[in-house]
Amino acid sequence: xxxxxxxxxxxxxxxxxxxxxxxxxxxxxxxxxxxxxxxxxxxxxxxxxxxxxxxxxxxxxxxxxxxxxxxxxxxxxxxxxxxxxxxxxxxxxxxxxxxxxxxxxxxxxxxxxxxxxxxxxxxxxxxxxxxxxxxxxxxxxxxxxxxxxxxxxxxxxxxxxxxxxxxxxxxxxxxxxxxxxxxxxxxxxxxxxxxxxxxxxxxxxxxxxxxxxxxxxxxxxxxxxxxxxxxxxxxxxxxxxxxxxxxxxxxxxxxxxxxxxxxxxxxxxxxxxxxxxxxxxxxxxxxxxxxxxxxxxxxxxxxxxxxxxxxxxxxxxxxxxxxx
Ligand SMILES: Cc1cc2nc3c(=O)[nH]c(=O)nc-3n(C[C@H](O)[C@H](O)[C@H](O)COP(=O)(O)O)c2cc1C
Numbered sequence: 001x002x003x004x005x006x007x008x009x010x011x012x013x014x015x016x017x018x019x020x021x022x023x024x025x026x027x028x029x030x031x032x033x034x035x036x037x038x039x040x041x042x043x044x045x046x047x048x049x050x051x052x053x054x055x056x057x058x059x060x061x062x063x064x065x066x067x068x069x070x071x072x073x074x075x076x077x078x079x080x081x082x083x084x085x086x087x088x089x090x091x092x093x094x095x096x097x098x099x100x101x102x103x104x105x106x107x108x109x110x111x112x113x114x115x116x117x118x119x120x121x122x123x124x125x126x127x128x129x130x131x132x133x134x135x136x137x138x139x140x141x142x143x144x145x146x147x148x149x150x151x152x153x154x155x156x157x158x159x160x161x162x163x164x165x166x167x168x169x170x171x172x173x174x175x176x177x178x179x180x181x182x183x184x185x186x187x188x189x190x191x192x193x194x195x196x197x198x199x200x201x202x203x204x205x206x207x208x209x210x211x212x213x214x215x216x217x218x219x220x221x222x223x224x225x226x227x228x229x230x231x232x233x234x235x236x237x238x239x240x241x242x243x244x245x246x247x248x249x250x251x252x253x254x255x256x257x258x259x260x261x262x263x264x265x266x267x268x269x270x271x272x273x274x275x276x277x278x279x280x281x282x283x284x285x286x287x288x289x290x291x292x293x294x295x296x297x298x299x300x301x302x303x304x305x306x307x308x309x310x311x312x313x314x315x316x317x318x319x320x321x322x323x324x
Contacts, residue, residue, distance in 0.1 A: 254280020270303020
C-alpha cells in the first residue's frame with residue numbers, strides 16, 4: 001500500500017475530504033422520455049438527423065427531433081422559401097417531407113443505429129391525419145417520443161390553425177395520446193393571446209411535456225418588385241430575433257403547468273440554452289443555429305456541461321432557478 005493513501009478506520013489519520021470531481025448530471029426526464037442531456041435539435045432544421053452525421057456526433061445529443069411527418073409525402077411550397085432577416089430568417093417550406101411510411105422504411109433503420117433519442121414530429125390537416133401518423137410511429141421500433149406540431153391549418157375548420165384554439169388543440173392531443181404508448185410532447189404556436197391557457201389545455205388533454213415556441217409569422221418585401229420575397233408571401237420567423245419572446249413564454253408556461261417544458265427559439269450558443277433552462281425549460285431544441293454551424297448543437301452540449309460544472313449544479317436543478 002502506498003504511504004500517502006488515506007488511512008482506513010483503523011488508521012490514525014484521514015486526508016481532508018476532497019471536493020467531488022464528478023461532473024453534475026445532465027440527465028433529464030421529459031414525461032417518460034429520458035435524455036442523456038437537455039439538448040435536442042428542432043424539427044425542420046436538422047433533416048432526419050442522418051444528414052448531419054458528417055458534422056457532429058449524433059450520439060452526443062440528448063435527442064434528434066426529425067422533420068415534421070404527415071400521412072403522405074408532401075413536396076412543400078414553391079421557392080423562394082427562405083430569406084435571411086436581421087438576427088434571423090423567414091421560411092415557408094410548407095412542411096415538405098417524405099411521409100410517415102418512407103420515414104419508417106428508409107430513415108428509421110439507419111437512425112436506430114445511432115445511440116440517440118429519436119423524437120418524431122408530426123402534423124396533419126385533420127385529427128384523423130394526426131392519429132394515422134401516430135399509430136404507424138407507435139408500431140415502429142426506434143421512435144422514443146412523439147412531438148405534435150399543432151401550428152397547422154385544420155382543413156375541416158376553414159383552415160384555422162389547431163394551435164390558436166385551446167379546445168381544438170386539446171382534441172388533437174387527446175386523440176394522439178390515445179393512439180400511442182410513447183411520451184407525447186405538444187409543440188405550441190406563439191400566435192396566441194394566452195400561452196399559459198393554451199399550455200394548461202394541452203396538459204389537461206394528456207400531453208406529457210410541452211415544447212415552445214414555433215416560428216412567428218412575418219413578411220419581407222422586395223421594394224423594387226414590390227412583391228414579398230418569399231413566394232408564399234408570409235413565412236415563419238426564427239433565430240435570435242425571437243429569443244426574448246420565447247424565453248418569456250417558456251417562463252409563463254413553466255409557471256402555469258406541472259409537466260416538463262422544452263425551450264425553443266433562437267438558441268445559438270450554450271448561454272442562450274441556459275437562459276431557457278433558468279426560465280423553466282427542462283430541455284431545449286436548437287433550430288436555426290444549425291444553418292449557421294451544423295455542429296452547433298454538440299457545442300451547446302459542451303457549453304452547458306462547462307456551466308453546470310462551474311456552478312456545481314445539475315441540469316435538473318438549473319431548471320426554473322430564476323431569481324427575482
Ligand atoms: C426551415 C425550417 C423548417 C421548420 N420546419 C418545422 C416542422 O416541420 N415542424 C415544426 O414543428 N417546426 C418546424 N420549424 C420550427 C422550428 O422547429 C423551431 O420551432 C423554430 O425555428 C424556432 O427555433 P429557432 O429559432 O432555434 O430556429 C421549422 C423551422 C425552420 C427554420
